[in-house]
Amino acid sequence: MHLDIRYPIGLLFVVIGGLLVAYGLTSNPEVYAAHSLGININLGWGAFQFAFGVVMIALARRARKKSGGR
Amino acid sequence: MESIIHLGKIDYIIVGVYFLFVLGIGWALRHTMKGSGDFLTSGRSIPGWVAGLAFLSANLGAQEVIGMGASGAKYGIMTSHFYWVGAIPAMVFLAVFMMPFYYGSKARSVPEYLKLRFDEKTRGFNAFSFAVMTILSSGISMYAMAKLMGLLLGWSFGASIAVSAVIVLIYIFLGGLTSAIYNEVLQFFMIVFGFAPLAYLGLKDVGGWSGLKAKLVDVSTAQGYAPGAWGHAWSHLGAPSQNPMGVEWFGMVMGLGFVLSFGYWCTDFLVVQRALAAKTMTAARRTPLIAAIPKMLFPFLVILPGMIAIALTYQAAKGATGGFSLPPKNGSYDYDMVVPYMLVHYFPTGMLGLGMTALMASFMSGMAGNVTAFNTVWTYDIYQAYLAKDRPDSHYLMVGRAATVVGIALSVAAAYLAAAFNNIMDVLQLVFAFVNAPLFAVFLLGMFWKRATGNGAFWGLVIGTIAATIHYGLTIPIGATSLLKGGWLGTIEHVYPSEMAQNFWTAIWAWSFCFVPAIVISLASTPVKTDAQLRGLVWSLTPHVDPENSALPLWKRIAPFGALVIVLTVILNVIFW
Numbered sequence: 001m002h003l004d005i006r007y008p009i010g011l012l013f014v015v016i017g018g019l020l021v022a023y024g025l026t027s028n029p030e031v032y033a034a035h036s037l038g039i040n041i042n043l044g045w046g047a048f049q050f051a052f053g054v055v056m057i058a059l060a061r062r063a064r065k066k067s068g069g070r
Numbered sequence: 071m072e073s074i075i076h077l078g079k080i081d082y083i084i085v086g087v088y089f090l091f092v093l094g095i096g097w098a099l100r101h102t103m104k105g106s107g108d109f110l111t112s113g114r115s116i117p118g119w120v121a122g123l124a125f126l127s128a129n130l131g132a133q134e135v136i137g138m139g140a141s142g143a144k145y146g147i148m149t150s151h152f153y154w155v156g157a158i159p160a161m162v163f164l165a166v167f168m169m170p171f172y173y174g175s176k177a178r179s180v181p182e183y184l185k186l187r188f189d190e191k192t193r194g195f196n197a198f199s200f201a202v203m204t205i206l207s208s209g210i211s212m213y214a215m216a217k218l219m220g221l222l223l224g225w226s227f228g229a230s231i232a233v234s235a236v237i238v239l240i241y242i243f244l245g246g247l248t249s250a251i252y253n254e255v256l257q258f259f260m261i262v263f264g265f266a267p268l269a270y271l272g273l274k275d276v277g278g279w280s281g282l283k284a285k286l287v288d289v290s291t292a293q294g295y296a297p298g299a300w301g302h303a304w305s306h307l308g309a310p311s312q313n314p315m316g317v318e319w320f321g322m323v324m325g326l327g328f329v330l331s332f333g334y335w336c337t338d339f340l341v342v343q344r345a346l347a348a349k350t351m352t353a354a355r356r357t358p359l360i361a362a363i364p365k366m367l368f369p370f371l372v373i374l375p376g377m378i379a380i381a382l383t384y385q386a387a388k389g390a391t392g393g394f395s396l397p398p399k400n401g402s403y404d405y406d407m408v409v410p411y412m413l414v415h416y417f418p419t420g421m422l423g424l425g426m427t428a429l430m431a432s433f434m435s436g437m438a439g440n441v442t443a444f445n446t447v448w449t450y451d452i453y454q455a456y457l458a459k460d461r462p463d464s465h466y467l468m469v470g471r472a473a474t475v476v477g478i479a480l481s482v483a484a485a486y487l488a489a490a491f492n493n494i495m496d497v498l499q500l501v502f503a504f505v506n507a508p509l510f511a512v513f514l515l516g517m518f519w520k521r522a523t524g525n526g527a528f529w530g531l532v533i534g535t536i537a538a539t540i541h542y543g544l545t546i547p548i549g550a551t552s553l554l555k556g557g558w559l560g561t562i563e564h565v566y567p568s569e570m571a572q573n574f575w576t577a578i579w580a581w582s583f584c585f586v587p588a589i590v591i592s593l594a595s596t597p598v599k600t601d602a603q604l605r606g607l608v609w610s611l612t613p614h615v616d617p618e619n620s621a622l623p624l625w626k627r628i629a630p631f632g633a634l635v636i637v638l639t640v641i642l643n644v645i646f647w
Contacts, residue, residue: 016088023419039271049263
């Protein structure tokens with residue numbers, strides 16, 4: 001059996017999303033006025049990616065439980 | 071030269087994290103590659119949704135992302151025809167009608183299907199031209215990436231090539247096709263997450279779709295077209311002079327929508343290979359349909375930014391401040407800079423790293439897709455067919471791995487060739503376009519007419535290729551200055567309003583001059599294959615039972631799924647009519 005691709009996808013976006021959230025919280029708000037119409041896109045979109053990653057991992061874990069947990 | 075983009079520390083960390091995952095996937099799969107089948111065909115074990123996203127992603131190279139952004143600026147929403155007309159119908163046809171033969175025949179590649187259905191020479195013709203073409207495409211992808219990274223980030227050409235080649239080599243060498251497919255899925259999400267905020271921010275900036283349409287009126291009228299030319303997909307297709315593409319609806323539907331699109335999506339092993347890796351017949355048939363759903367929405371991700379960029383550029387020319395302007399080039403704009411400039415304009419450090427990673431990821435998966443298709447065709451259709459027939463499977467696994475190394479080395483050579491002689495690559499691409507254009511005629515006859523013979527197929531391909539070459543030699547697009555654009559046979563029989571129109575019509579000629587001679591020659595030659603040999607390869611000789619599909623509830627079956635995809639596509643066309 002191959003590796004369940006949802007693990008690496010989930011983990012990748014948990015990490016990248018987490019990095020963006022952390023950076024969004026600590027960065028100077030002025031850059032968002034200059035670039036992204038005043039929206040803190042790092043924070044918002046980072047959080048979305050983080051949540052997506054968590055869902056992916058949860059789905060992979062559920063599938064593993066269903067198949068009897070290898 | 072001053073680089074255009076300055077990445078911060080966080081951007082580089084994101085790039086680094088992504089490539090760590092890419093290599094990690096190859097590493098995690100290294101023990102599952104036990105035979106040549108695992109390495110070259112994923113042992114037919116991939117779930118439908120994974121194969122589907124890989125099917126989409128393998129085709130979505132960065133040249134497409136950059137090119138579609140550029141076309142969005144140049145032609146407006148009409149560019150979506152490359153998706154709605156030029157992809158979706160063919161993907162549905164592949165799923166519903168053709169996949170049963172590809173998957174059911176147990177062929178490991180498209181050329182192998184041609185061998186089973188027709189004969190050795192037809193397979194050889196396809197295998198050799200395909201192998202050369204994949205190396206070339208992979209080399210061009212590498213070249214384009216190195217050039218862009220040099221321009222945007224100031225990276226050296228050699229370093230970009232070396233890094234991308236080594237990364238792709240490692241993950242394919244370790245995990246074969248499965249590794250390539252998994253990474254394509256990863257790349258799919260990177261592209262979506264990297265570009266969706268760009269479309270969102272851009273659209274918000276121009277005042278939503280209605281604001282964008284109003285601003286595009288300036289773009290259309292300034293270039294001498296009706297006010298709605300950039301904002302409507304079909305309204306201005308009555309005559310070539312009405313739209314910036316210079317095509318009319320018939321050339322669009324027949325040339326792009328039928329010949330080019332079906333020729334690519336239904337016969338190109340690079341994409342078909344993803345579906346053949348699926349774990350069951352139903353999963354294989356569902357692969358292109360699953361891919362079709364995001365595919366029909368991709369115009370909003372990749373074309374919309376181009377439309378926004380050109381709208382803002384014209385606003386800036388009128389004196390709007392705080393906006394955005396594309397760099398000028400040859401009296402017009404440098405459209406290839408749409409995506410990079412939009413990224414810099416709308417993305418702060420952080421998201422910029424994500425956007426750049428998405429771009430790099432798509433370059434690499436474009437390369438990897440070609441390399442995995444190449445190593446399979448080389449191993450099974452050239453090496454096993456002509457050089458060393460009856461060796462143990464472990465031998466072919468070794469050859470598949472060696473072909474990966476050699477394929478990447480040749481791609482690097484092709485990238486340097488492209489850098490040195492730009493025209494040689496253009497000529498070669500043209501030659502392969504001629505070879506490919508008639509291919510779908512042969513598949514159509516092969517799958518749906520049992521009387522079609524190997525001689526008919528082979529000579530049909532040859533005649534179709536010659537017809538394409540002659541058509542190109544006798545016509546030119548308006549304003550052509552180079553013989554590369556056609557007209558090199560001396561006399562000009564027809565002047566097309568645009569290069570695109572000439573390409574569409576070249577394809578129509580190639581297809582027709584393959585289809586008709588293939589029928590005539592088939593009827594004149596004696597069939598070599600018996601009905602029993604053709605079972606499972608031809609529509610009329612194959613029992614149409616798919617127990618897995620029939621056992622599913624109606625809404626989960628292939629045909630209703632395909633119908634749904636078509637209905638959704640029609641709705642999109644009507645909305646943006």
